[in-house]
Amino acid sequence: xxMFKVCLxxxxxxxxxxxxxxxxxxxxxxxxxxxxQLSLYAKAKAVSYxxxxxxxxxxxxxxxxxxLHRMETPYRNKHFSKIIKVKDAASLxxxxxxxxxxxxxxxVNYYTRLNLFGLESKFWQCLQKFVRxxxxxxxxxxxxxxxxxxxxxxxxxxxxxxxxKRYFGTKWHLDEDYIKVLYSLLRRLETAVAYVYIFTDxxxxxxxxxxxxxxxKQLGAAEANACCHIGFxxxxxxxxxxxxxxxxxxxxxFSDFFNIISFDYLVRPRTSxxxxxxxxxxxxxxxxxxxxxxRNAKKGRKNK
Numbered sequence: 001x002x003m004f005k006v007c008l009x010x011x012x013x014x015x016x017x018x019x020x021x022x023x024x025x026x027x028x029x030x031x032x033x034x035x036x037q038l039s040l041y042a043k044a045k046a047v048s049y050x051x052x053x054x055x056x057x058x059x060x061x062x063x064x065x066x067x068l069h070r071m072e073t074p075y076r077n078k079h080f081s082k083i084i085k086v087k088d089a090a091s092l093x094x095x096x097x098x099x100x101x102x103x104x105x106x107x108v109n110y111y112t113r114l115n116l117f118g119l120e121s122k123f124w125q126c127l128q129k130f131v132r133x134x135x136x137x138x139x140x141x142x143x144x145x146x147x148x149x150x151x152x153x154x155x156x157x158x159x160x161x162x163x164x165k166r167y168f169g170t171k172w173h174l175d176e177d178y179i180k181v182l183y184s185l186l187r188r189l190e191t192a193v194a195y196v197y198i199f200t201d202x203x204x205x206x207x208x209x210x211x212x213x214x215x216x217k218q219l220g221a222a223e224a225n226a227c228c229h230i231g232f233x234x235x236x237x238x239x240x241x242x243x244x245x246x247x248x249x250x251x252x253x254f255s256d257f258f259n260i261i262s263f264d265y266l267v268r269p270r271t272s273x274x275x276x277x278x279x280x281x282x283x284x285x286x287x288x289x290x291x292x293x294x295r296n297a298k299k300g301r302k303n304k
Contacts, residue, residue: 140240
């Protein structure tokens, strides 16, 4: 007998006194990027967490470098009484009631509807134990900025996403959009010193960093010169970025992902799962998604 009370943000439903046999949940095989794979893993783990199903781990891109690869029960080809593809997590109470026999496998895929943002913090604290690197990751934050400094991670996705107009305003944005969001955050921080690190797959990360730095300082100077903001002053800001040029190695991806988690604040693309998952697993004081006007998509394609 399993009893759960579940509330998933936009999808609110309740499960009470559901009785079903020993069943399992796993992900469908997928060849997508690390962020997408991690999002899929989180969905399957959420189903396991909420409904008491045993999670069976199917290895995905770079998962062998994570603790979950050692901790999870491996998926093995075996005879299941039924295999059911889950299209919407809201349908699970009915599916569980209708399939009470043992050895049922529920499959979750990338398109399974489950609002990860609606899951309680206890779930993410549990997931942190699994989504950890096998080998330690060095911090990109210099020692002098560890204390008495507010740290801000900015994930600027360029690379493959900018080839597709349909991703504008979701996975990629204009540089100016990042500058506006970052500036709005920095101007309200009650701190004297801030450290801003640009995580990006851009081909020229240092040039991008300099552009964002100039943009923030220009907005600050303009506001400081306005008569209605006498005495206005931004924190002393140090900008930094990754020095590599668009190298997508496991070491580079893990360094970015687990460093993003460690920052105080995160500015990220609206729907890029890489930093969306970092924001959910991390304990940031605030996560700020970037918004873009889709009319600027043509301009944005020139702004790579």
